[in-house]
Amino acid sequence: MSTELTKGKIIWPYLFWWAIWCFITAWLILYAGFPFKNAIAEAILDTVSLALVGVAMFYAMKSYRPRTQNYFYLRIWVLVLAIALTIGETAALSRFFEKEVAYTGFLHRIWPLRFCYNFLMISFVSLLNWLVYYFKEQEEVKGRATAQEQLVKDAELSKLRQQLQPHFLFNSLNSISALVGSRPEESRHMIQQLSDFLRGTLRKEEQQLVTLEEELNHLRLYLDIEKVRFGHRLHTEVVCEEAGKQIKLPHLILQPVVENAIKFGLYDTTETITIKVEVTIENGYLIIKVTNPFDPKTAAPKSGTGFGLSSAQRRLYLLYARNDLMQATATENIFTTTIKIPVI
Amino acid sequence: MIRVILIDDEPLARTLVREYLQAYADMEVVQECNDGFEGVKAIQQHKPDLIFLDIQMPKINGFEMLELIDEPPSVIFTTAFDEFALKAFEAHAVDYLLKPFSKDRFDKAIQKWKEQYREKKTNTTTTKAIVEEAATMPEQSQRVVIKTGSKIRIIPVNDIHFLEADDDYVRIHTADGSFLKKKTMTYFEQVLDAGLFVRVHRSYILQLAQITRIESPDNEHHLAVLKSGAKVPLSRSGYPKLKAVLGV
Numbered sequence: 001m002s003t004e005l006t007k008g009k010i011i012w013p014y015l016f017w018w019a020i021w022c023f024i025t026a027w028l029i030l031y032a033g034f035p036f037k038n039a040i041a042e043a044i045l046d047t048v049s050l051a052l053v054g055v056a057m058f059y060a061m062k063s064y065r066p067r068t069q070n071y072f073y074l075r076i077w078v079l080v081l082a083i084a085l086t087i088g089e090t091a092a093l094s095r096f097f098e099k100e101v102a103y104t105g106f107l108h109r110i111w112p113l114r115f116c117y118n119f120l121m122i123s124f125v126s127l128l129n130w131l132v133y134y135f136k137e138q139e140e141v142k143g144r145a146t147a148q149e150q151l152v153k154d155a156e157l158s159k160l161r162q163q164l165q166p167h168f169l170f171n172s173l174n175s176i177s178a179l180v181g182s183r184p185e186e187s188r189h190m191i192q193q194l195s196d197f198l199r200g201t202l203r204k205e206e207q208q209l210v211t212l213e214e215e216l217n218h219l220r221l222y223l224d225i226e227k228v229r230f231g232h233r234l235h236t237e238v239v240c241e242e243a244g245k246q247i248k249l250p251h252l253i254l255q256p257v258v259e260n261a262i263k264f265g266l267y268d269t270t271e272t273i274t275i276k277v278e279v280t281i282e283n284g285y286l287i288i289k290v291t292n293p294f295d296p297k298t299a300a301p302k303s304g305t306g307f308g309l310s311s312a313q314r315r316l317y318l319l320y321a322r323n324d325l326m327q328a329t330a331t332e333n334i335f336t337t338t339i340k341i342p343v344i
Numbered sequence: 345m346i347r348v349i350l351i352d353d354e355p356l357a358r359t360l361v362r363e364y365l366q367a368y369a370d371m372e373v374v375q376e377c378n379d380g381f382e383g384v385k386a387i388q389q390h391k392p393d394l395i396f397l398d399i400q401m402p403k404i405n406g407f408e409m410l411e412l413i414d415e416p417p418s419v420i421f422t423t424a425f426d427e428f429a430l431k432a433f434e435a436h437a438v439d440y441l442l443k444p445f446s447k448d449r450f451d452k453a454i455q456k457w458k459e460q461y462r463e464k465k466t467n468t469t470t471t472k473a474i475v476e477e478a479a480t481m482p483e484q485s486q487r488v489v490i491k492t493g494s495k496i497r498i499i500p501v502n503d504i505h506f507l508e509a510d511d512d513y514v515r516i517h518t519a520d521g522s523f524l525k526k527k528t529m530t531y532f533e534q535v536l537d538a539g540l541f542v543r544v545h546r547s548y549i550l551q552l553a554q555i556t557r558i559e560s561p562d563n564e565h566h567l568a569v570l571k572s573g574a575k576v577p578l579s580r581s582g583y584p585k586l587k588a589v590l591g592v
Binding site: 166167170171173174175176177178179181182228229230231233266267268269270295297298 | 353354355356357359360363378379381400401402403424425442443444445487498500
């Protein structure tokens with residue numbers, strides 16, 4: 001935290017600025033005809049207390065920045081601080097120089113002036129602080145917007161790739177080719193499924209959020225095609241709470257995760273496998289769990305997220321600015337990928 | 345009768361080949377296999393004249409399966425899409441079928457194969473060359489597949505402590521014991537990641553992460569001591585090479 005003040009080189013102009021005010025205050029007191037020590041005491045006390053208030057505000061604003069509708073509170077705060085500072089300074093100086101009647105009288109006479117000075121200074125400092133954060137925030141928002149644009153491009157690219165996912169597409173066509181001879185009805189059905197699936201991946205980008213129900217339907221098409229390809233070896237279970245079906249989530253966010261689970265499961269074992277997709281709602285999150293079996297002896301899942309999962313994680317980060325929405329864990333021979341979607 | 349085995353993890357893909365083969369009275373499918381493990385067993389048992397082999401399969405791929413067979417039968421590769429494999433096929437002028445393939449394309453492949461078969465020109469040497477090349481594929485270079493008796497074992501390269509030359513074989517030392525593979529040291533030197541494995545001797549390659557210290561009984565002899573306690577001799581040229589890689 002302190003690095004923000006020191007590293008950003010804000011600290012030097014800040015100190016310089018207060019040093020100037022320190023001199024001005026001292027000069028004013030000398031000008032009013034009081035001795036040097038009074039001038040020094042006054043200057044140091046005023047300047048240091050205002051500078052400290054400024055620093056305190058800097059850190060307070062770091063964790064809490066008033067929104068436009070709350071500026072009223074900020075003004076109240078500035079007023080309260082100005083009053084407190086005026087009373088505090090007058091009391092401290094009167095006490096310190098209590099034997100100098102001329103000076104204490106002066107102090108009591110000028111309190112409105114002191115209040116105005118404090119009020120203006122604190123207002124100014126708080127405005128400065130606010131601006132510093134405002135520009136910083138602006139920069140972050142801009143950065144995220146650029147990343148978001150990039151994401152749209154990436155998503156488009158990955159959709160294209162999806163659409164042309166060579167292994168999946170050609171093997172599906174090969175299966176259809178095999179079905180045509182013996183089971184023409186089934187082949188027609190599979191052509192329909194494949195078409196619907198491909199159409200789904202071509203959806204317009206504007207509809208970035210879709211309901212869970214739509215997303216699961218799309219997923220089911222994919223799973224059904226894979227089941228035709230792999231026959232009895234592949235079993236799937238999709239369980240979803242009824243209440244969750246209308247919740248919105250990013251389009252095609254589940255697809256790569258399930259695809260990864262299928263690849264991982266089917267190519268890492270020779271047995272029959274079950275891919276499970278479970279959706280629950282917990283504490284304002286849609287929790288989607290995808291599990292697949294694997295062979296811990298030979299697979300050694302890559303640390304952290306696993307294989308094709310990084311793109312899904314990246315998308316979640318760009319959409320929600322959070323890195324903790326996807327987790328991958330391996331226990332014994334089950335690999336679990338969990339996605340959390342904040343319910344809006 | 346020409347005896348054929350179909351090896352593909354997708355049942356419908358096998359159905360299609362079987363259907364196309366019905367037109368050939370002189371060809372007979374003796375077995376269908378779901379994966380490379382079944383494939384190895386079936387090939388040893390039936391000694392087929394021809395196999396149709398898919399590349400991407402569970403646990404071990406088509407190339408790795410061929411690696412486990414001493415005298416591989418002649419092969420017609422079938423694959424949907426596999427950039428690396430296609431490049432290798434083209435380079436070695438090997439015929440392959442791209443899924444989905446038509447009956448015409450299939451017939452041509454069979455005709456071509458039959459000509460070679462009649463002239464006894466079955467191309468096991470090209471097959472072997474392709475299999476060696478495939479071992480450098482990213483997926484395959486992460487593991488070594490070996491066969492001990494009827495058991496097939498997949499060893500992730502990270503589990504290898506060191507390799508030792510043993511006549512025509514290479515002995516692979518791991519925490520679970522040591523296993524023989526019919527390959528040369530040069531082969532492993534090429535296949536294994538040079539950043540992880542170093543050939544320190546004519547007869548030894550070791551994994552850098554396994555080294556705990558280097559012992560020098562005298563100026564002439566140097567040994568690398570591994571985590572397992574094994575001591576691997578370093579040759580005159582191997583010692584400075586290892587020191588250079590380790591940066592000591």
